[in-house]
């Protein structure tokens with residue numbers, strides 16, 4: 001097991017022991033198990049998957065930093081929500097808003113901000129989908 005802390009400016013979102021973590025970094029997805037080499041990396045908007053035994057939890061992280069030390073993993077996130085807390089309509093509205101602004105092409109200094117908002121909304125929608133698919137699989141009768 002490896003200890004995981006996920007912190008935002010507002011709260012501690014996760015403080016638990018897990019078997020493994022998969023995080024979305026600027027260099028792609030990274031899987032972390034107990035004994036991983038020390039690491040500091042930058043997260044991009046995406047999913048954080050926690051596995052413990054047969055259980056999996058999905059979180060959307062909007063960016064931040066991930067640090068692995070011999071004591072565990074620390075994620076400092078700009079924002080982070082468990083899949084089941086994601087307001088899908090809000091994320092869809094944020095995605096539409098960002099897409100419309102980018103399509104209108106009236107942006108100059110703001111473009112990176114709007115693109116970041118678009119990536120956050122896409123990450124939230126993907127994590128909400130992962131959760132929906134998982135719960136759907138669970139309720140299907142055995143073949």
Ligand code: ATP
Pocket residue numbers: 062079080081085086087088090091094117120121124
């Ligand atoms: P919006 O434009 O809808 O506010 P945003 O990407 O600008 O989205 P953030 O600045 O990343 O929002 O987050 C602000 C706060 O709102 C954070 O606490 C974050 O966890 C929460 N949040 C943002 N979008 C959602 C969502 N779709 N569902 C649940 N919580 C959300």
